[in-house]
Amino acid sequence: MISINDRKFLTEALKVSKRLDGRSMEEQRPMEVTFGSQFGHVELTMGKTKVVVRISAEITKPNERRPFEGIFVVHTDIGSMASPIFENNHQSEQEIMISQVVEKAVRRSGALDLESLCIVAGKKCWEIRADVHYLDFDGGLVDATCAAVMAGLYHFKKPDVDVDGGAVTVCDMEERHPVALSVLHLPVSVTYGLFELKNDETNEVEKVECVLDCTAIERQVQNAEITITINKNRDICQISKPSGVSIEGYRIVELCEKAFQEALKVTEMIDKALKEDEEMRNKGNWKALLSAENDRYEK
Amino acid sequence: MSKITYSIFGSSLVEVYTGMSMYKLLLALATLQLTCLPTCSLNLFYHAYFEGPSCPAYHTIHTMICLPGDQIDFPKQDLTLGPGFLDDPLAADPIPIVAGEVHRTDPEDKKTKNQNLVYIDSDTRRYIPAVNDNVIGTVTTRHAEGYKVSVSDLSPGVQLNAMAFPNASKKNRVNLANDALVYARVSSASREVEAEIECIDPQSGKAGGYGELKDGFCFDAPIAFTRQLLFKGHTVLDTIGELVPFEIAIGVNGKIWVKSEDVPTTLKIYQCIDKCREWPEDQVRENVEQIMSAP
Numbered sequence: 001m002i003s004i005n006d007r008k009f010l011t012e013a014l015k016v017s018k019r020l021d022g023r024s025m026e027e028q029r030p031m032e033v034t035f036g037s038q039f040g041h042v043e044l045t046m047g048k049t050k051v052v053v054r055i056s057a058e059i060t061k062p063n064e065r066r067p068f069e070g071i072f073v074v075h076t077d078i079g080s081m082a083s084p085i086f087e088n089n090h091q092s093e094q095e096i097m098i099s100q101v102v103e104k105a106v107r108r109s110g111a112l113d114l115e116s117l118c119i120v121a122g123k124k125c126w127e128i129r130a131d132v133h134y135l136d137f138d139g140g141l142v143d144a145t146c147a148a149v150m151a152g153l154y155h156f157k158k159p160d161v162d163v164d165g166g167a168v169t170v171c172d173m174e175e176r177h178p179v180a181l182s183v184l185h186l187p188v189s190v191t192y193g194l195f196e197l198k199n200d201e202t203n204e205v206e207k208v209e210c211v212l213d214c215t216a217i218e219r220q221v222q223n224a225e226i227t228i229t230i231n232k233n234r235d236i237c238q239i240s241k242p243s244g245v246s247i248e249g250y251r252i253v254e255l256c257e258k259a260f261q262e263a264l265k266v267t268e269m270i271d272k273a274l275k276e277d278e279e280m281r282n283k284g285n286w287k288a289l290l291s292a293e294n295d296r297y298e299k
Numbered sequence: 300m301s302k303i304t305y306s307i308f309g310s311s312l313v314e315v316y317t318g319m320s321m322y323k324l325l326l327a328l329a330t331l332q333l334t335c336l337p338t339c340s341l342n343l344f345y346h347a348y349f350e351g352p353s354c355p356a357y358h359t360i361h362t363m364i365c366l367p368g369d370q371i372d373f374p375k376q377d378l379t380l381g382p383g384f385l386d387d388p389l390a391a392d393p394i395p396i397v398a399g400e401v402h403r404t405d406p407e408d409k410k411t412k413n414q415n416l417v418y419i420d421s422d423t424r425r426y427i428p429a430v431n432d433n434v435i436g437t438v439t440t441r442h443a444e445g446y447k448v449s450v451s452d453l454s455p456g457v458q459l460n461a462m463a464f465p466n467a468s469k470k471n472r473v474n475l476a477n478d479a480l481v482y483a484r485v486s487s488a489s490r491e492v493e494a495e496i497e498c499i500d501p502q503s504g505k506a507g508g509y510g511e512l513k514d515g516f517c518f519d520a521p522i523a524f525t526r527q528l529l530f531k532g533h534t535v536l537d538t539i540g541e542l543v544p545f546e547i548a549i550g551v552n553g554k555i556w557v558k559s560e561d562v563p564t565t566l567k568i569y570q571c572i573d574k575c576r577e578w579p580e581d582q583v584r585e586n587v588e589q590i591m592s593a594p
Contacts, residue, residue, distance in 0.1 A: 001452060003437045004478045005556070009516040012562045022570060084453045 001222040010221045014209055015197055020217065021178070028190075028213045028262055029140070031265055032165050033151050033273040037179065040156030044148035047215065048138035050114055054131045054147040055156040059168065062118065062125040070117020070125040074149060075132060076102055078141070082134035083216070102242050105146045105189045105229040106130075109237035112153060113182040119161055126158060128181065139215040144190035151270045153183050155277065185231045186270065188263035192255055193222035196245050208247055210255060212262070226252070227261040232267045345501040365395045365419065373403075373417070381418025382429065397421040409420070414476045422523040424553040426451040430493035434487045435517060435528065435550030436496065438475050446475055448483070448496060450552045455493065459483060465498035473498075480512040480556060482548045512548055515558030516565050522553040524576060538587045539568055567591050 017025060029047035036043070040055030062069060076099040078086045086095060107110075117126040132150045134141065150179070157178035162169040193214035196205045215221055225243025229237040236256060243246070288294075346356055365371060371392050382388050382403075384393040397400070398419025406415045428434070428450065436457065437449035445461040459481065464473045475481065484494035500507025520528075527533065528547045539545060545559040555572060559565045571587050578586050 001437060001449065002478070003517055004476065005480050005512065005517055007478075007513055009562065016562070016563060016564055018566055020566070020569070037320065174343055201362045265466065 002217065006217070007016070007221050008250045009140065010218065011195065011197060012212070012280065014195055019211070019213065022060070024211075025209065028143075028210045031147055031266060031269055033148070033270060035151075035155055035273070039187075040152050042148050042152040042155060043153065044144055046144045046147075046213075047139055048136055049132075049140050050136040051141075051144045051145050052135060053145075053152040054133070055149075055152040056129050056131070057156070057158040059119065059124055059161075059170070060127045062122060064116075064122075065089075067122035068118050069114040072107055072112050072114060072117070072130075073127070074099075074103055074107055074130045075128050076134075076145060077132070078134050078137075083137035086134075086137070093134050097242060098145070099191070101142050101227050101238070102145045102149070104238045104240065105142070105187050105227075106149050106153075108236075109185075109187045109229060110296040111150065111183055111187055113184050113186055116182040118164060119163060119168055123166070126156075128153075128156075136193050137216060139219050140191060140213050143189045143191050143213065146187065146229065147266055147270065150183075150188075151273065152254045153181055154270065154274055156181055156184075163293045185235065186267050187229045187231050188259075188266045189227055189238045190259035190262045191225055191227045192259075193218060193245060194224040194226065195221065196223045196236060198235075208245055210247075210251070221224045226255065228256055230256065230263045232264055236259055250294045309531070311388070321587050358370055364442050365401050367396050367399045369395050370537050371395060371417075377415055379414050379416045379417050382415065383419025383421060388554055393417065396418055396424065405458070414484075420523065420526070423519060424522070425454060426522055428457060428485045428496075428552075428578050430485055430487040432551045434483055434485060434496060434552040435512070435548060435551070435554040436481050436483060436552075438479045438481065441475070441477065448481060450496070450550070450554075452461075457494040457496050459484070463495075463499060463512070464506065466542040477510055480517055482509050482512055482550065482556070484509060508548075512556050512558075513557050516569055517547065517554055518569055518573065519553055520555050520572070521576075522551065525549050525555060526551050528555070528572075532582065533575065534583045535571055535578075535587060538584050539571055539591070542591050543568070564591075567593070 012024075013019065019025070021029075023029070029069070031044060031046045031048075035041060040053075041052045042055075044051045044053070046076045060071065063071065076095075077097065079088045079094045080086055081103070086092065091099075112128065117128065121124055130152060132145050132149065157180050159173055160171045160176040160179050162171060190212070191214070192210045192212055195209045195211060197207055197209055198204065199206045208223075208293075211218065211222070214225070219225075222244075224241065226239065226241040226247070228239050231237065239252065345564070347448055371394075373392070375386075375393055378393065380393050382396045383395060383399060383401075385396045387394055397419050399419045402418055404416040406416060424433075428523070434450045436450040436459070437448045438459075439449045439456055440447040441489070446459040447456045448459045449456045456474060461467060461472050463483075467473060481496075481498060485497050485527060486495050486497040486501075486590065488494040498506065498509040500509065528536065530533070536547065543559055543564055545557055546559075548556040550556075557565055557572070559567045559568060567590050569589050572587070574590075
């Protein structure tokens with residue numbers, strides 16, 4: 001709920017290209033990723049928005065129609081922990097929209113190679129589950145979730161399995177190196193809020209301003225929102241603009257180009273965080289020491 | 300339970316019960332940090348805890364931290380209980396129901412009308428209306444007798460009677476739009492009945508600063524911080540005032556409204572007030588000047 005004063009103030013500020021937190025129109029809040037001690041435990045903060053993702057794996061029976069594929073599910077449960085505007089155990093329209101866009105961005109974009117999750121065709125496969133918990137809400141849930149889930153998928157390692165005929169043995173993590181998931185690409189969601197800026201005298205719409213990464217208060221004023229999911233190979237995975245004010249086609253092309261630049265930054269940030277975590281885990285270079293390619297005896 | 304007082308850092312002192320467990324000490328410390336006191340360091344706290352009577356400020360009662368259900372051993376008879384205490388007629392001592400700093404006014408002090416008042420200053424997230432609080436609300440619905448106003452998001456609204464304005468009559472009514480902002484005083488608040496607010500100063504019968512707030516920008520701030528701003532003041536407000544003229548309304552429901560000559564200036568004032576909680580006292584002027592002089 002926003003007062004007329006704040007609504008007017010925010011649009012007036014946008015007219016002179018100012019935002020509440022001092023960012024420019026095309027500036028994303030910096031994302032920060034931290035990994036937990038276990039594989040696939042990611043905490044992502046973006047301004048005040050805070051998301052925790054936990055990736056887990058389980059062996060189940062594959063879908064009958066897709067016997068050669070594993071299963072990947074994303075659970076986004078936005079509760080009142082994030083903000084009192086979200087009710088517990090009840091999905092509002094906004095929450096359904098968020099989970100659908102996230103679903104499209106990370107699951108339907110084919111980021112995870114499902115065939116690599118198959119163990120015994122039609123009988124056993126891995127089910128990868130991403131549980132997303134929202135700890136704090138200040139806009140940008142789709143962008144934060146998408147980045148956090150992808151960082152989680154890259155970070156996660158599932159235990160190795162032995163297949164002997166029909167029998168499947170799950171090897172202990174201590175006994176054999178756990179296996180990383182085969183992630184094919186890294187889709188990044190970038191959300192723009194569209195604001196109709198009206199002329200003071202004639203009250204006609206002068207222009208539609210596209211503002212990157214709106215905060216919770218800006219979201220209440222925006223007239224529409226557009227989410228672009230794109231990866232660093234310039235593959236557009238989705239463009240979602242559910243309702244609201246219209247926007248010309250050429251501007252969407254422009255936005256895609258800008259979104260690509262943002263995607264590069266996010267990809268770089270995730271890569272860097274993964275590398276640092278890997279270095280931290282591989283202290284003393286034990287991986288090279290334990291490699292099977294090494295000579296057995298010292299010369 | 301006997302109590303010892305330790306100094307933590309320059310100005311603030313903390314009273315520690317000897318029976319307190321370390322867990323409770325840590326909780327008290329967390330409370331201290333939450334109640335928008337200057338941040339205190341854990342090391343100093345431990346230092347004071349183990350140093351004991353050799354601490355310089357031993358035995359001075361200045362600030363006391365309490366947790367809900369704590370035993371407070373001052374007798375209730377000649378005390379006036381303020382916010383944070385449960386007045387249970389059967390209990391001999393006041394029972395704290397929130398975590399925070401205990402304050403006690405001096406009975407000799409004429410300013411507080413010689414009252415022996417105790418209250419707890421705590422950092423709550425949800426605003427509960429109390430009589431005589433100055434609040435900023437948003438009109439949610441209009442009805443025949445007046446308005447329904449929201450003083451804190453997603454909490455039950457309060458009533459603003461159409462007659463609760465200066466010089467209001469059936470013919471001369473104040474017209475407020477939906478989602479308009481009003482600055483008002485809580486005139487009645489009880490647990491069972493919807494709270495009421497009014498836009499009249501009870502002393503003069505005039506507007507006295509209350510009424511609709513036009514234009515400007517209203518933002519949320521921690522409730523304890525708005526109380527501090529309203530009752531004790533803050534150098535940030537004086538410093539901004541020296542640089543630019545501006546209007547401000549502070550609602551103890553955790554809302555602050557500011558207005559100045561143009562939008563960019565208001566925006567800068569908002570940034571100063573929003574960030575000033577993180578600044579040390581001696582850097583406030585420098586930071587305010589830096590923000591206000593930015594293009």
